[in-house]
Amino acid sequence: MAIHSRTIAWKIPWTEDSSSTAAAVQLCYEHLNGSCVKTPYSPAPRLILYTVFSFGAVLAVFGNLLVMISILHFKQLHSPSNFLIASLACADFLVGVTVMPFSTVRSVESCWYFGEIYCKFHTCFDGSFCYASIYHLCFISLDRYIAVTDPLVYPTRFTVSVSGMCIAFSWLFSIIYSFSLLGTGANAAGLEDLVSALTCVGGCQFAVNQSWVLVNFILFFIPTLVMIVLYSSVFLIAKQQARKIENLSSKTGRCSESFQDRVAKRERKAARTLGVAVLAFLISWLPYFLDSIIDAFLGFITPAYVYEILVWIAYYNSAMNPLIYAFFYPWFRKAIKLIVTGKVLRENSSTVNLFSG
Template structure:
């Protein structure tokens, strides 16, 4: 809303309808508290629809990503540097579903923050941190996929579990440190203290950010995004060139090396497409705050659905977990890539 919308809640008295002349009470987040924010509730129908939409999203984010993490950690066949990156990404998305989405759902539907100012800062910190963490994970995954396609024979020696662990650590430590430092030190609203106090009515959870930190946030998103765009563009060019070479090579003249490369390239192209599709959830207009937030939140829902759609090994893992067979002896060593279960 406009600035006036946020300043208006400081008046908690009843107002008269200009057209009808009948008294109408202004709805407030906290009716008995001076300086309460205005409440702009939806009618029951849209309210139920929004709670259902957002609630289902939160549930899918939690259980879908929990399946991804459980699958990769339980089945030894999935213990690889690339899969560990996916498991870490799924962990970030799972935490979005647990610590961010339920509270944002209430804020979005009720237009009020009922969880206190301290938890508002905590919630915003996690919101920012997990969003950056997902972005960093996707950036490292794009680097991993690019190396796997362009140099598949050397790739296993360059991308080890240790290297994957370093990427995971960076993807968690930097976003958490950044968001905590910025939000808990209060540097984000330097020079805008008066505006911040004016907008900080009781029942609100708005963050005012000055131009310097807007620029820093923009660069923090732009640089990893640019890296991904460049790498995936080159990846698709390389994959297309490899496909043309394979088409021009007769079946009898194919060497075992070329055959291996073709199998790797095919598998990695599918992985690249999947991850690009997942990443597209981040490219969302920022001028509508709630829409922007929920598009980002729903990106946390999309990854497990994409895996289930494109990866047979994930569908098999889900069947084993849901059926309870995961608790049987030797289930961790079963072959998820075979045609039969």
């Protein structure tokens, strides 16, 4: 979901006398004036890269599809918090469908074969789904904070309508911002000479000037800071609650938990799981955003292969959340089993109890 995609390629003007040059290098479009130079990999690395990148795309598509089907099909999972998770999965699913397959070809072939129009859409989708993910995660952290600090009052404070507003904001703001920035060309203001030098047939370059790189970083940094503060508070409160319950049990000699204790324990576990998802997001995306701001202020010095590595670490985040849910949530594993075996097609399958043994 990189806010700007760069295919580092060189432009070779084609003339009848340049056949010897063409023989020495491979072009994205042979015999085409102004074609980008292709920098292909040898067969073994090429196969490995296609396998790794394609696996990420498939995992992002089918893993997030399972999350969405699970939450939307089973009535027991219909909650404001889970609707946020389903919407987050939708953003990651769309990355797997509209971004990763095309980026796979671009990264391995070092050429863009999908047309100038989709190059723009690809980059817009990239930015939109990145910001949609981070704002979903920010609202999820707020949801977990309310749930852990006051679990009994939480259902009346974070309702379906509140969740809906959070989802609407995350999508609308992200899409409007990304399409406006890239659609108007404001991102490249002042970089016309650089864009002209890099533009060639078979390339997909979107340079972002220093001002907008700074704005992009701020839009990433603010929700990130909010998440860190909220989750730090959540884990501090959870630790205090656990200590309080332990002290009470030792004093009374009872091991049984009250209803409030059980609710608090469940919310803490959910917060811990989603905290891991937030941490995974930060580890995936922070290096890319830091590089983008350093790169813009130092004249785009990042080597192409380093840039591709950072982009794919970020892309792989879209495939990670389903794995995190499968690892931490027994109900998700049970839901996957019902979906994969086709039992969700049975009558009344939506009322199955996913929280029983």
